[in-house]
Amino acid sequence: MILPLNPTLRRDERLSDDEFFAFCQANPSLRIERDETGQIIFEMPTGITTSITNSALNGELYLWNRQYKLGFVTDSNGGFTLPDNSVRAPDVAWISRERWASVPDADKDKFAHICPDFVIELMSDTDEKYTLPAKMEKYLQNGVRLGWQIDPFSQQTTVYRPEKAPQVIPFDETLSGEDVLPNFSLRLSDLANN
Template sequence: MAQVVTFPESISGSAIWDPGPEKLSDDEYWAFCEANRDLHIERTAKGEIVIIPPAGGEWGYRGAEIIGELRNWARRDGRGRTFDSSVQFFLPDGSGLSPDAAWVSNESLQRLTKQERTKYLRLTPEFVIEVLSSTDSLKQAKAKMDQWIANGVELGWLIDGDAETVYVYRKGHRSIARQHIQEVAGEGPVAGFVLDLHPIWAGL
């Protein structure tokens, strides 16, 4: 039976449901996501279910520009694949997170069977991008970036289009805020990728 719930608690625009001491198993959680396809759902390391509100056209445009540039580069480069926010990664700490854009090496993907690739991906992407929307809390977005890095992401960018700022996160380093730059260059796993920020700053 499909499980649909009402979320009474709202924190900075995101609704949170704690299923209690009997946390959902991975398969139960995935079934819950399948039964609520109209919702953007993530899971915390504590097993709480987080419903993320719609972000609007401005965010959608920025996200589309970013995923398009990353996809086009990845095709030319050939070392890995690009994923959008519809894909969820099951991480070592038990959380299930969906970045706005991610890059995963072919080597990492080859560790999964064909069947395992049809659902959630039980791996940590090497590179993620998160795009701050009008419904996001900067503090919580930064905390999510810290969580990505703690779970093994090598490089991450948190992009605040309104403030024209890119927060760069690297494994083993402090995050750095880069303001009013016109492009940002990848390194490590995505060396050679350069994101043109002009359309992101310009917006709709």
């Protein structure tokens, strides 16, 4: 069943957290986010090549996390309610055990009110090249400690850190998890050859 938006809902009204969660649950085939103003954003499905790359990225982070057991990895289906009240679902995210422990159990099965420590957004052919940098900056403003915006078209990654200018790193150089993801590193050119 598809749950329609209330036809009498005014543009300046916003769905409550529970209403937005119910709307998303009733429309599982759609990828839906909400910005900080309450505007609902429908994301297009990606092509298979993007999905393969996204799965590989998620797998690399999962394997690191399985070894070090420092937190939890989510895929693009995991929605986070950020401090600015937006609901975002990064392509890949990681949450430290400390942050996750602060989330009430009742909130963990919904769009938990928590900001991940680390996010990856993978640019796809359906993404607007100019919207992802603003999205990455919003992540930082909400508490993300490290973010990677990966652009397979230009073969470069833009690294976002709080209170620092974004840094562009080519695919043939090694990305570091820095102090957020200790001992995690990844060279995207190696990933692309698998």
